[in-house]
């Protein structure tokens with residue numbers, strides 16, 4: 001069974017299980033609705049009508065979610081009559097009452113029929129082994145193999161050694177025949193090729209690129225040509241990138257990282273708020289199958305506590321809930337700046353477009369009508385989550401380097417400092433400052449200086465762990481928080497980073513050059529608060545500069 005089939009089968013199994021739970025509780029639910037109706041006909045009361053409306057509305061959504069469409073449609077017909085009646089604040093006329101009674105009778109009949117059909121289906125079912133749950137994991141290559149085809153030998157060797165610093169294995173070929181000869185032995189993850197090669201027509205290069213692409217090996221073009229026609233030809237064969245010479249190393253590395261999945265995006269986090277456990281569990285299962293992390297909360301009053309701890313990218317909320325409606329929940333969250341940016345998507349059986357639009361006015365971002373097919377639900381939520389991530393990254397990250405900005409790296413220090421106090425695992429803070437950076441700017445120009453900053457940022461992102469915090473603390477100063485790390489281990493990691501950084505070569509206004517950095521490290525448990533730890537790391541950094549730069553110093557405790 002392919003992964004896709006296994007996923008689908010798993011979803012079906014989950015759906016069947018949840019539908020079973022729903023049906024088991026259906027008789028009780030219908031009894032409550034019937035009792036409420038009987039009480040209503042004895043004495044009409046607007047509060048009881050509201051309860052009746054909520055119960056019927058929930059029945060429409062839940063039965064629709066579980067593909068019990070007849071029941072859902074029957075309940076919707078009854079809901080229309082209730083809504084009609086709710087518009088007049090008085091007992092219904094005898095005619096309307098009779099119509100309502102008949103419609104409810106139809107709903108009860110449909111519920112009984114649905115249960116009978118389910119029991120019949122169960123008795124005919126063959127036992128089956130439950131399929132395996134599949135969590136999609138993007139393939140992650142540790143050291144991706146890159147074939148680099150470049151006829152200018154010196155340039156090729158330089159590019160290969162630079163890419164090597166970013167964890168790629170590079171095999172250089174100076175012409176196409178030598179690469180073709182190697183192909184039977186090794187298959188690259190990506191091919192980077194100059195599209196202007198001696199003794200070779202451009203059409204041949206593109207034709208070869210097309211063959212790689214057809215075999216799922218992405219190809220990135222490098223070229224001295226920047227004209228539209230050549231770029232178009234590369235795009236037409238499906239090349240995954242086009243870099244003009246002189247090659248911007250960081251932009252090439254960014255491209256390769258994406259193509260080889262080396263910096264996978266953390267899964268989207270979604271909070272589902274729904275008082276119906278079965279509905280929440282079903283939608284959670286759909287999103288989890290698509291690789292998202294999901295938390296469900298049945299009580300809207302608990303949502304704020306969950307937000308603090310879970311930090312979702314998106315909130316998916318039901319609209320009709322007894323203790324607090326989705327609209328009220330949205331209004332409360334929008335009062336608070338910290339939660340204001342989290343998109344809220346209503347998931348409801350409400351089909352009245354006016355009501356949907358008015359719900360959006362209270363601070364929700366989207367309205368999805370239940371039932372929704374799983375694929376559409378997944379794409380609607382991932383699109384929201386992706387957009388929310390992009391916007392939040394703009395707020396929390398530095399525009400030049402993509403690292404956490406000053407405010408957020410400081411928040412990271414505070415958070416890990418407190419965590420370090422609670423636990424026994426050590427936390428190390430490092431301050432890193434590029435050496436003689438003023439002279440880099442003065443000699444090679446500010447844009448080149450920017451490239452050096454981006455180079456160090458990229459190297460740190462690649463070399464440090466995903467649990468580490470990396471931020472731009474000031475102009476050419478970076479701050480790193482390394483949780484669960486001893487001082488010795490931190491010193492070693494930073495020295496490796498320092499050596500790799502010193503190997504990078506940049507093309508500046510006055511020719512080629514490299515840069516170095518100095519760093520100071522301090523362990524949080526040696527200091528009373530986060531500010532004193534940063535100060536100690538800063539003093540160690542100062543000692544590293546005084547000691548001749550291009551070195552890592554540990555703070556004296």
Ligand SMILES: Nc1nc2c(ncn2[C@@H]2O[C@H](COP(=O)(O)OP(=O)(O)OP(=O)(O)O)[C@@H](O)[C@H]2O)c(=O)[nH]1
Nearest residue numbers: 433434435436437438439441446449450475476545
């Ligand atoms: N290109 C570029 N330069 C920046 C940026 N932010 C700060 N700088 C420059 O970084 C330089 C920092 O220089 P200094 O603090 O004098 O220190 P230094 O030259 O690095 O010398 P040492 O730290 O003592 O090794 C200044 O020239 C700033 O203008 C930036 O975003 N881009």
